[in-house]
Amino acid sequence: MSQTQGAPQITGKMFLFEQPELLNIEQHRELGIDPAKKPFDFCSKIRAVPLTISEIPEASKRYPVVFMSKEEPVPLAIVGFHDDNNLFVDDDGNWENYAYIPGYLRRYPFALAGESGGGDRLAFVVDRAYEGVSTESSRKLFQNGELSDFAKQAMEFTRTYESDRRLTDQLMKALKKYDIIQPQTAQYTPAGETEPRPFTQYFGIDEQKLTALSDQQFLELRQMNIFGVIYSHIHSLANWRDMISRRMRRFKLSEREAISGARPA
Template structure:
């Protein structure tokens, strides 16, 4: 399995091979996410995430785009991981990060899922938690992780459904964040899209009704409102680096 963002060496969990394996969950410690400037989101997170982050859309093509929370305005910097590895106080932690060190690998059919663990989280310390109990059954930690991953994947499928609607109506447009900081060369952050509000408002009544019935319309407006958080990210970066930024 290839590396996926914060996951360095994800491998499928094997009941016999990993019988005595212990891992250290990311409870309150997010150093592993220090160098990512965005993280995937699912639709059920929009309301909570929109309070703190700009919600954008990222992917190799319009057809494959998914929502993401923008965590920083420059490459390889997460503005919400503090120096000691803690997540910033009173800021929402996306589910993608809360599930670490566990993740699922989707098979080509899209039906079967394999639970994986990041080998980088393996820890032999006595206070690390086992994956399996003495009788070979899943430990409470692993059972909780499997349940969490199952619900998360259901949300992923629901999110893909409303993204298909956005793509069908050609609502996604590329956007660039331009950063202008005193004493530094201007920089840009690209590779993501947002919804075109003008195109959204120009849709016919039938299309809007379909979007509303599926819940996609409400999520669209939450996304658009979240974009004002670019200024908050800029101010956060300014406090850290004494610079400024904006969306152009």
């Protein structure tokens, strides 16, 4: 937490945060946070959500898990494709029952971020633009001159998430080092057809490159306990079929329309 005077500044951009501010008692003494009427409306227009390494086995049961790029292999849970529409959030802003909700979204509107000026120091951040932020809220961020119990719980979860995210970064460097993340194409064969149609591109583990690793390279990855994550990612790609079905239901499309990127008129 930062308690500097004035308006603290944050370095870089933060996914989904429209007005991130470093939390400080001078600026946010009266602020509180109420649950939003539409809890996940803030992420209803996205296609993917960042994941940490510990989330991948659970997330892989419902979402295709891919990587942002070769150079930045951030794990992502795919929640939509072709258009900016989260297929797991309904019109009331609710996340689908029993579907895993990534920690990045559960910690929102809080996060940890670097302060301007560089260094490794991280500060507690709140998105001032979040619908539930209000001076009228009974769930205050500060009480008696210090963080409230509510804010402390949020900070603890956020710190745990950040620790996992940093571990994720370290493990992803190993995948980048051995160049096993490559561009790939998802394909689907509509009913009545015999040839698969490509419908979206993503970055994933190249299984041929994986099996071509030397014994020493394989051992290094094994010692990092990363193979469970690798296999969860590979198995998760079967969920592309479910994503097609979801897009068909959401927009009342045929299979061909769903994979082509069509939208109803």
